[in-house]
Amino acid sequence: MLADPAVSQTSMCSYWLSPVCGVLESPSMDDHQDSSLVVGVGLCDSAPLLWRLQDLKTVRSLGLVGALLGSLPRTPRQNQRLGRPLLLLPEEEKLLRDEEAAGALPGQNQDVGGVELQRRFEEDQQRSFEEQSVLALEDRKSALLRAMTSSHTGESALRRRLEALDHSFTFPQSAMAVQLSTARAGLSYCPEARAHLQANWPIREQNSPRSDARCQVFRDLRGRGFFLTSAGKFGGDFLVYPGDPLRFHAHFIAVCLMLDESVCLLDVLAVARLGSNVKKTVLLCSP
Amino acid sequence: MCDQTPNWILQHPAYQQMKDLEVGDSEQLHAAFLVYMDLTEVRRWKEVSCVKSPELQVVLLKAKEKEGASVQTIFPLPVHRSLSHRSIRQVLDRGFPVLLCAVAADSTLVYQRMTDGLVTPDPPAGPFQDVGRRQHRKRRQQH
Numbered sequence: 443m444l445a446d447p448a449v450s451q452t453s454m455c456s457y458w459l460s461p462v463c464g465v466l467e468s469p470s471m472d473d474h475q476d477s478s479l480v481v482g483v484g485l486c487d488s489a490p491l492l493w494r495l496q497d498l499k500t501v502r503s504l505g506l507v508g509a510l511l512g513s514l515p516r517t518p519r520q521n522q523r524l525g526r527p528l529l530l531l532p533e534e535e536k537l538l539r540d541e542e543a544a545g546a547l548p549g550q551n552q553d554v555g556g557v558e559l560q561r562r563f564e565e566d567q568q569r570s571f572e573e574q575s576v577l578a579l580e581d582r583k584s585a586l587l588r589a590m591t592s593s594h595t596g597e598s599a600l601r602r603r604l605e606a607l608d609h610s611f612t613f614p615q616s617a618m619a620v621q622l623s624t625a626r627a628g629l630s631y632c633p634e635a636r637a638h639l640q641a642n643w644p645i646r647e648q649n650s651p652r653s654d655a656r657c658q659v660f661r662d663l664r665g666r667g668f669f670l671t672s673a674g675k676f677g678g679d680f681l682v683y684p685g686d687p688l689r690f691h692a693h694f695i696a697v698c699l700m701l702d703e704s705v706c707l708l709d710v711l712a713v714a715r716l717g718s719n720v721k722k723t724v725l726l727c728s729p
Numbered sequence: 730m731c732d733q734t735p736n737w738i739l740q741h742p743a744y745q746q747m748k749d750l751e752v753g754d755s756e757q758l759h760a761a762f763l764v765y766m767d768l769t770e771v772r773r774w775k776e777v778s779c780v781k782s783p784e785l786q787v788v789l790l791k792a793k794e795k796e797g798a799s800v801q802t803i804f805p806l807p808v809h810r811s812l813s814h815r816s817i818r819q820v821l822d823r824g825f826p827v828l829l830c831a832v833a834a835d836s837t838l839v840y841q842r843m844t845d846g847l848v849t850p851d852p853p854a855g856p857f858q859d860v861g862r863r864q865h866r867k868r869r870q871q872h
Contacts, residue, residue, distance in 0.1 A: 684849075693849050701815040707808055707831050714841050723850045728814045 491527035533660035575613035658729035760832035761788040
Protein backbone atom coordinates (compact mmCIF):
# COMPACT_ATOMS: atom_id res chain seq x y z
CA MET A 443 0.00 0.00 0.00
CA LEU A 444 1.45 3.30 -0.97
CA ALA A 445 1.51 5.45 2.12
CA ASP A 446 1.80 9.17 1.85
CA PRO A 447 5.51 9.71 1.34
CA ALA A 448 7.36 12.39 3.23
CA VAL A 449 9.59 14.70 1.28
CA SER A 450 12.37 16.01 3.41
CA GLN A 451 12.95 19.70 3.09
CA THR A 452 16.65 19.69 3.71
CA SER A 453 18.88 19.36 0.76
CA MET A 454 21.67 16.98 1.28
CA CYS A 455 24.78 18.16 -0.43
CA SER A 456 27.45 16.11 -1.98
CA TYR A 457 30.70 17.93 -1.72
CA TRP A 458 33.81 16.96 -3.52
CA LEU A 459 37.09 18.32 -2.23
CA SER A 460 39.50 19.70 -4.74
CA PRO A 461 42.63 17.59 -4.71
CA VAL A 462 44.84 20.45 -3.60
CA CYS A 463 44.88 20.72 0.14
CA GLY A 464 43.60 24.06 1.33
CA VAL A 465 45.94 26.50 2.99
CA LEU A 466 44.66 29.04 5.49
CA GLU A 467 43.62 32.07 3.55
CA SER A 468 42.36 34.40 6.25
CA PRO A 469 43.47 38.01 5.79
CA SER A 470 45.35 38.02 9.04
CA MET A 471 47.81 35.66 7.45
CA ASP A 472 50.32 38.40 6.74
CA ASP A 473 51.82 38.27 10.16
CA HIS A 474 51.39 34.54 10.33
CA GLN A 475 55.05 33.88 9.71
CA ASP A 476 55.92 36.13 12.62
CA SER A 477 57.23 33.82 15.29
CA SER A 478 55.39 35.67 18.03
CA LEU A 479 52.22 33.91 16.82
CA VAL A 480 53.39 30.57 18.12
CA VAL A 481 50.92 29.29 20.69
CA GLY A 482 51.87 27.09 23.60
CA VAL A 483 49.93 23.85 23.69
CA GLY A 484 49.78 21.97 26.95
CA LEU A 485 49.06 18.27 26.79
CA CYS A 486 46.75 16.80 29.39
CA ASP A 487 46.96 13.10 28.74
CA SER A 488 46.38 13.32 25.02
CA ALA A 489 44.15 16.39 24.95
CA PRO A 490 45.76 19.52 23.48
CA LEU A 491 44.93 22.47 25.71
CA LEU A 492 45.60 26.18 25.46
CA TRP A 493 45.94 28.07 28.71
CA ARG A 494 47.16 31.55 27.93
CA LEU A 495 44.82 34.34 26.92
CA GLN A 496 47.13 35.51 24.17
CA ASP A 497 47.18 32.02 22.71
CA LEU A 498 43.41 31.89 22.63
CA LYS A 499 43.30 35.21 20.82
CA THR A 500 45.91 34.07 18.34
CA VAL A 501 44.13 30.86 17.60
CA ARG A 502 40.80 32.63 17.11
CA SER A 503 42.41 35.06 14.74
CA LEU A 504 43.50 32.07 12.67
CA GLY A 505 39.89 31.01 12.47
CA LEU A 506 40.07 28.08 14.86
CA VAL A 507 37.39 27.92 17.51
CA GLY A 508 38.09 25.01 19.85
CA ALA A 509 36.02 24.35 22.95
CA LEU A 510 36.34 25.97 26.35
CA LEU A 511 36.43 23.49 29.21
CA GLY A 512 37.17 25.31 32.45
CA SER A 513 34.88 26.89 34.98
CA LEU A 514 34.95 30.60 35.63
CA PRO A 515 35.93 31.61 39.17
CA ARG A 516 33.05 34.04 39.57
CA THR A 517 30.32 31.84 38.08
CA PRO A 518 31.34 28.33 39.01
CA ARG A 519 28.34 26.06 39.02
CA GLN A 520 27.07 26.34 35.48
CA ASN A 521 28.21 25.33 32.05
CA GLN A 522 26.62 27.97 29.86
CA ARG A 523 29.74 30.09 30.01
CA LEU A 524 33.01 28.29 30.41
CA GLY A 525 36.56 29.55 30.75
CA ARG A 526 40.08 28.41 30.00
CA PRO A 527 41.59 26.00 29.05
CA LEU A 528 40.60 25.71 25.42
CA LEU A 529 40.50 22.21 24.00
CA LEU A 530 41.60 21.94 20.39
CA LEU A 531 40.17 19.46 17.92
CA PRO A 532 42.73 16.98 16.63
CA GLU A 533 42.36 18.60 13.22
CA GLU A 534 42.96 22.06 14.69
CA GLU A 535 46.04 20.91 16.51
CA LYS A 536 47.36 19.24 13.37
CA LEU A 537 46.76 22.42 11.40
CA LEU A 538 48.69 24.47 13.92
CA ARG A 539 51.51 21.99 13.91
CA ASP A 540 51.72 21.95 10.14
CA GLU A 541 51.74 25.73 10.01
CA GLU A 542 54.45 25.63 12.67
CA ALA A 543 52.35 27.79 14.89
CA ALA A 544 52.26 25.53 17.93
CA GLY A 545 54.90 24.78 20.46
CA ALA A 546 55.05 22.85 23.70
CA LEU A 547 54.37 24.81 26.86
CA PRO A 548 57.47 24.88 29.01
CA GLY A 549 57.24 23.00 32.28
CA GLN A 550 56.85 25.36 35.21
CA ASN A 551 59.91 25.82 37.35
CA GLN A 552 58.03 25.79 40.64
CA ASP A 553 60.69 26.84 43.18
CA VAL A 554 62.13 29.85 41.45
CA GLY A 555 58.76 31.07 40.30
CA GLY A 556 57.23 30.68 43.74
CA VAL A 557 59.82 32.66 45.63
CA GLU A 558 59.82 35.42 43.08
CA LEU A 559 56.04 35.67 43.16
CA GLN A 560 55.94 35.75 46.92
CA ARG A 561 58.49 38.50 47.14
CA ARG A 562 56.62 40.55 44.60
CA PHE A 563 53.36 39.99 46.46
CA GLU A 564 54.82 41.16 49.75
CA GLU A 565 56.29 44.25 48.12
CA ASP A 566 52.94 45.08 46.59
CA GLN A 567 51.23 44.62 49.93
CA GLN A 568 53.68 46.91 51.67
CA ARG A 569 53.30 49.62 49.07
CA SER A 570 49.55 49.36 49.25
CA PHE A 571 49.66 49.64 53.04
CA GLU A 572 51.76 52.79 52.94
CA GLU A 573 49.49 54.43 50.40
CA GLN A 574 46.44 53.51 52.37
CA SER A 575 47.81 54.91 55.64
CA VAL A 576 48.43 58.25 53.99
CA LEU A 577 44.96 58.29 52.54
CA ALA A 578 43.41 57.24 55.86
CA LEU A 579 45.13 60.11 57.66
CA GLU A 580 43.86 62.63 55.13
CA ASP A 581 40.45 61.16 55.39
CA ARG A 582 40.45 61.55 59.16
CA LYS A 583 41.62 65.13 58.93
CA SER A 584 38.94 66.13 56.46
CA ALA A 585 36.32 64.46 58.63
CA LEU A 586 37.45 66.49 61.61
CA LEU A 587 37.48 69.69 59.57
CA ARG A 588 33.97 69.05 58.45
CA ALA A 589 32.92 68.45 62.05
CA MET A 590 34.59 71.72 63.04
CA THR A 591 32.92 73.82 60.40
CA SER A 592 29.48 72.31 60.84
CA SER A 593 29.23 72.55 64.63
CA HIS A 594 30.57 75.68 66.27
CA THR A 595 30.56 74.29 69.77
CA GLY A 596 33.57 72.32 70.88
CA GLU A 597 35.58 73.80 68.07
CA SER A 598 38.68 74.23 70.08
CA ALA A 599 38.59 70.64 71.27
CA LEU A 600 38.37 69.45 67.72
CA ARG A 601 41.22 71.71 66.65
CA ARG A 602 43.43 70.23 69.32
CA ARG A 603 42.56 66.76 68.15
CA LEU A 604 43.41 67.73 64.60
CA GLU A 605 46.81 68.94 65.59
CA ALA A 606 47.47 65.81 67.59
CA LEU A 607 46.45 63.64 64.68
CA ASP A 608 49.65 63.94 62.78
CA HIS A 609 51.59 62.45 65.67
CA SER A 610 49.19 59.95 67.09
CA PHE A 611 47.47 58.53 64.06
CA THR A 612 48.05 54.88 63.42
CA PHE A 613 46.64 52.83 60.61
CA PRO A 614 46.34 49.25 61.76
CA GLN A 615 47.29 46.48 59.38
CA SER A 616 43.95 44.78 59.93
CA ALA A 617 42.14 47.79 58.55
CA MET A 618 43.93 47.60 55.25
CA ALA A 619 41.91 46.83 52.13
CA VAL A 620 43.48 43.96 50.20
CA GLN A 621 42.86 43.59 46.54
CA LEU A 622 42.98 40.06 45.10
CA SER A 623 43.85 39.95 41.47
CA THR A 624 41.77 37.20 39.87
CA ALA A 625 42.79 38.11 36.37
CA ARG A 626 46.30 36.85 36.61
CA ALA A 627 45.89 34.25 39.31
CA GLY A 628 47.84 31.12 38.52
CA LEU A 629 48.15 31.55 34.77
CA SER A 630 50.97 33.98 34.32
CA TYR A 631 53.99 32.48 32.63
CA CYS A 632 57.53 33.65 32.39
CA PRO A 633 58.85 34.36 28.91
CA GLU A 634 59.78 31.08 27.36
CA ALA A 635 61.75 29.61 24.58
CA ARG A 636 59.63 28.42 21.72
CA ALA A 637 60.04 24.82 20.75
CA HIS A 638 58.70 23.91 17.39
CA LEU A 639 56.97 20.60 17.37
CA GLN A 640 58.91 17.95 15.57
CA ALA A 641 59.36 14.26 16.10
CA ASN A 642 59.71 14.64 19.83
CA TRP A 643 56.03 15.48 20.16
CA PRO A 644 54.42 12.32 21.49
CA ILE A 645 52.63 10.48 18.75
CA ARG A 646 49.10 10.01 19.97
CA GLU A 647 46.82 9.89 17.00
CA GLN A 648 45.77 6.77 15.20
CA ASN A 649 46.03 7.54 11.53
CA SER A 650 42.88 5.84 10.37
CA PRO A 651 41.51 6.69 6.92
CA ARG A 652 38.51 8.28 8.61
CA SER A 653 40.64 10.68 10.62
CA ASP A 654 42.62 11.48 7.51
CA ALA A 655 39.40 12.29 5.67
CA ARG A 656 38.32 14.52 8.55
CA CYS A 657 41.59 16.34 8.51
CA GLN A 658 41.51 17.07 4.81
CA VAL A 659 37.91 18.21 4.96
CA PHE A 660 38.75 20.46 7.90
CA ARG A 661 41.62 22.10 6.07
CA ASP A 662 39.67 22.61 2.90
CA LEU A 663 36.65 24.15 4.56
CA ARG A 664 38.82 26.30 6.79
CA GLY A 665 40.68 27.41 3.69
CA ARG A 666 37.38 28.58 2.23
CA GLY A 667 36.81 30.79 5.23
CA PHE A 668 34.36 28.68 7.19
CA PHE A 669 34.67 28.18 10.91
CA LEU A 670 34.36 24.62 12.13
CA THR A 671 33.54 23.13 15.50
CA SER A 672 32.78 19.67 16.71
CA ALA A 673 29.31 18.37 15.82
CA GLY A 674 28.88 15.61 18.37
CA LYS A 675 25.45 16.95 19.30
CA PHE A 676 24.22 16.51 15.75
CA GLY A 677 25.75 13.17 14.90
CA GLY A 678 28.17 14.63 12.39
CA ASP A 679 31.85 15.41 12.26
CA PHE A 680 31.84 19.19 12.11
CA LEU A 681 29.47 22.12 12.35
CA VAL A 682 30.26 24.59 9.60
CA TYR A 683 29.68 28.29 10.27
CA PRO A 684 29.86 30.97 7.57
CA GLY A 685 31.72 33.21 10.01
CA ASP A 686 32.63 33.44 13.66
CA PRO A 687 30.32 31.18 15.72
CA LEU A 688 29.61 34.08 18.03
CA ARG A 689 27.89 35.87 15.18
CA PHE A 690 26.23 33.13 13.17
CA HIS A 691 24.31 29.91 13.45
CA ALA A 692 25.88 26.95 11.72
CA HIS A 693 24.70 26.34 8.19
CA PHE A 694 25.99 22.84 7.69
CA ILE A 695 26.59 19.59 9.49
CA ALA A 696 29.60 18.04 7.79
CA VAL A 697 29.83 14.27 7.68
CA CYS A 698 33.23 13.04 6.51
CA LEU A 699 33.40 9.81 4.58
CA MET A 700 35.71 8.11 2.20
CA LEU A 701 34.29 8.08 -1.31
CA ASP A 702 33.82 4.34 -1.36
CA GLU A 703 32.76 3.90 2.20
CA SER A 704 29.47 2.08 2.44
CA VAL A 705 26.75 3.81 4.45
CA CYS A 706 23.31 2.51 5.42
CA LEU A 707 20.50 4.27 3.65
CA LEU A 708 18.70 4.45 6.99
CA ASP A 709 21.60 6.41 8.45
CA VAL A 710 21.51 8.82 5.54
CA LEU A 711 17.81 9.39 6.11
CA ALA A 712 18.28 9.77 9.86
CA VAL A 713 20.95 12.42 9.58
CA ALA A 714 18.98 14.24 6.88
CA ARG A 715 15.90 14.30 9.07
CA LEU A 716 17.93 15.61 11.98
CA GLY A 717 19.40 18.29 9.77
CA SER A 718 16.02 19.48 8.62
CA ASN A 719 14.77 19.62 12.18
CA VAL A 720 17.58 21.92 13.21
CA LYS A 721 17.61 23.91 9.97
CA LYS A 722 21.04 22.86 8.83
CA THR A 723 22.06 21.31 5.55
CA VAL A 724 23.86 18.02 5.85
CA LEU A 725 27.10 17.98 3.90
CA LEU A 726 28.60 14.72 2.75
CA CYS A 727 32.32 15.35 2.39
CA SER A 728 35.02 13.19 0.91
CA PRO A 729 38.63 13.97 0.11
CA MET B 730 -8.00 -4.36 -5.46
CA CYS B 731 -9.32 -7.90 -4.90
CA ASP B 732 -10.48 -8.55 -8.44
CA GLN B 733 -7.20 -7.41 -9.94
CA THR B 734 -4.82 -10.15 -10.81
CA PRO B 735 -2.13 -10.56 -8.17
CA ASN B 736 0.56 -10.23 -10.83
CA TRP B 737 -0.63 -6.88 -12.08
CA ILE B 738 2.74 -5.37 -11.32
CA LEU B 739 4.57 -7.92 -13.43
CA GLN B 740 2.24 -7.25 -16.33
CA HIS B 741 2.38 -3.49 -16.11
CA PRO B 742 4.01 -2.02 -19.25
CA ALA B 743 6.23 0.30 -17.25
CA TYR B 744 7.46 -2.63 -15.22
CA GLN B 745 8.18 -4.53 -18.42
CA GLN B 746 10.14 -1.55 -19.71
CA MET B 747 12.24 -1.42 -16.57
CA LYS B 748 12.79 -5.14 -16.69
CA ASP B 749 14.05 -4.83 -20.24
CA LEU B 750 16.85 -2.61 -19.00
CA GLU B 751 18.30 -5.82 -17.58
CA VAL B 752 19.79 -4.40 -14.44
CA GLY B 753 19.81 -7.78 -12.75
CA ASP B 754 18.50 -6.51 -9.42
CA SER B 755 14.89 -7.55 -9.01
CA GLU B 756 14.53 -5.92 -5.63
CA GLN B 757 15.68 -2.56 -6.89
CA LEU B 758 13.49 -3.04 -9.94
CA HIS B 759 10.47 -3.48 -7.70
CA ALA B 760 11.42 -0.41 -5.72
CA ALA B 761 11.80 1.58 -8.93
CA PHE B 762 8.35 0.52 -10.03
CA LEU B 763 6.76 1.64 -6.78
CA VAL B 764 8.40 5.02 -7.12
CA TYR B 765 7.21 5.20 -10.71
CA MET B 766 3.62 4.61 -9.60
CA ASP B 767 3.92 7.22 -6.90
CA LEU B 768 5.31 9.84 -9.26
CA THR B 769 2.81 9.20 -12.03
CA GLU B 770 -0.40 8.48 -10.16
CA VAL B 771 -0.06 10.22 -6.81
CA ARG B 772 2.16 13.19 -7.47
CA ARG B 773 1.28 13.38 -11.16
CA TRP B 774 4.74 14.24 -12.38
CA LYS B 775 5.23 14.51 -16.13
CA GLU B 776 7.26 12.53 -18.63
CA VAL B 777 8.30 9.86 -16.19
CA SER B 778 10.69 7.44 -17.84
CA CYS B 779 13.27 4.90 -16.76
CA VAL B 780 16.92 4.68 -17.60
CA LYS B 781 19.74 2.37 -16.62
CA SER B 782 22.78 3.57 -14.77
CA PRO B 783 25.70 1.53 -16.11
CA GLU B 784 28.09 2.46 -13.28
CA LEU B 785 25.67 1.53 -10.54
CA GLN B 786 23.66 -1.17 -12.29
CA VAL B 787 20.37 0.25 -11.10
CA VAL B 788 17.20 1.60 -12.64
CA LEU B 789 16.95 5.39 -12.41
CA LEU B 790 13.86 7.42 -13.20
CA LYS B 791 13.73 10.69 -15.04
CA ALA B 792 10.76 12.99 -14.58
CA LYS B 793 9.59 16.57 -14.52
CA GLU B 794 7.61 17.90 -11.60
CA LYS B 795 5.28 19.71 -13.94
CA GLU B 796 4.93 20.78 -17.54
CA GLY B 797 7.89 22.89 -18.56
CA ALA B 798 9.89 22.20 -15.44
CA SER B 799 13.42 20.83 -15.68
CA VAL B 800 14.18 17.15 -15.68
CA GLN B 801 15.16 15.52 -12.39
CA THR B 802 16.79 12.18 -11.71
CA ILE B 803 15.16 9.94 -9.13
CA PHE B 804 17.23 7.20 -7.53
CA PRO B 805 15.04 4.50 -5.95
CA LEU B 806 16.66 2.18 -3.44
CA PRO B 807 15.32 -0.39 -0.99
CA VAL B 808 15.71 1.01 2.50
CA HIS B 809 17.91 -1.71 3.95
CA ARG B 810 20.58 -1.20 1.27
CA SER B 811 23.72 0.78 1.76
CA LEU B 812 25.34 3.19 -0.62
CA SER B 813 28.57 5.09 -1.01
CA HIS B 814 29.32 8.74 -1.53
CA ARG B 815 30.76 7.80 -4.89
CA SER B 816 27.51 6.30 -6.10
CA ILE B 817 25.62 9.44 -5.11
CA ARG B 818 28.16 11.51 -6.97
CA GLN B 819 27.77 9.33 -10.04
CA VAL B 820 24.04 9.99 -10.06
CA LEU B 821 24.65 13.71 -9.54
CA ASP B 822 27.14 13.75 -12.38
CA ARG B 823 24.32 13.07 -14.81
CA GLY B 824 23.72 16.76 -14.50
CA PHE B 825 20.18 16.92 -13.15
CA PRO B 826 18.79 17.58 -9.68
CA VAL B 827 18.67 14.30 -7.79
CA LEU B 828 16.04 12.85 -5.52
CA LEU B 829 17.02 9.78 -3.57
CA CYS B 830 14.01 7.65 -2.68
CA ALA B 831 14.09 5.03 0.06
CA VAL B 832 11.48 2.29 -0.40
CA ALA B 833 10.45 0.36 2.70
CA ALA B 834 9.03 -3.14 2.80
CA ASP B 835 5.52 -1.76 3.38
CA SER B 836 5.94 0.51 0.32
CA THR B 837 6.50 3.65 2.35
CA LEU B 838 8.53 6.09 0.27
CA VAL B 839 10.84 8.74 1.66
CA TYR B 840 12.38 11.22 -0.74
CA GLN B 841 15.58 13.07 -0.02
CA ARG B 842 16.98 15.86 -2.16
CA MET B 843 20.69 15.54 -2.96
CA THR B 844 22.55 18.56 -4.29
CA ASP B 845 26.03 19.17 -5.55
CA GLY B 846 27.95 21.77 -3.58
CA LEU B 847 27.04 23.84 -0.54
CA VAL B 848 23.43 24.92 -0.25
CA THR B 849 22.67 27.33 2.57
CA PRO B 850 19.62 26.20 4.53
CA ASP B 851 16.51 28.35 4.82
CA PRO B 852 16.80 30.83 7.64
CA PRO B 853 14.54 30.34 10.67
CA ALA B 854 11.10 31.85 10.26
CA GLY B 855 10.27 35.00 12.18
CA PRO B 856 8.86 36.97 13.85
CA PHE B 857 11.41 36.87 16.60
CA GLN B 858 10.97 38.36 19.99
CA ASP B 859 13.29 38.58 22.88
CA VAL B 860 12.21 36.14 25.52
CA GLY B 861 13.15 38.47 28.35
CA ARG B 862 14.43 37.81 31.82
CA ARG B 863 11.19 36.43 33.21
CA GLN B 864 11.49 33.33 31.08
CA HIS B 865 15.03 32.70 32.21
CA ARG B 866 14.11 33.21 35.83
CA LYS B 867 11.20 30.82 35.50
CA ARG B 868 13.47 28.15 34.12
CA ARG B 869 15.96 28.61 36.95
CA GLN B 870 13.31 28.37 39.62
CA GLN B 871 12.29 24.99 38.33
CA HIS B 872 15.51 23.46 39.58
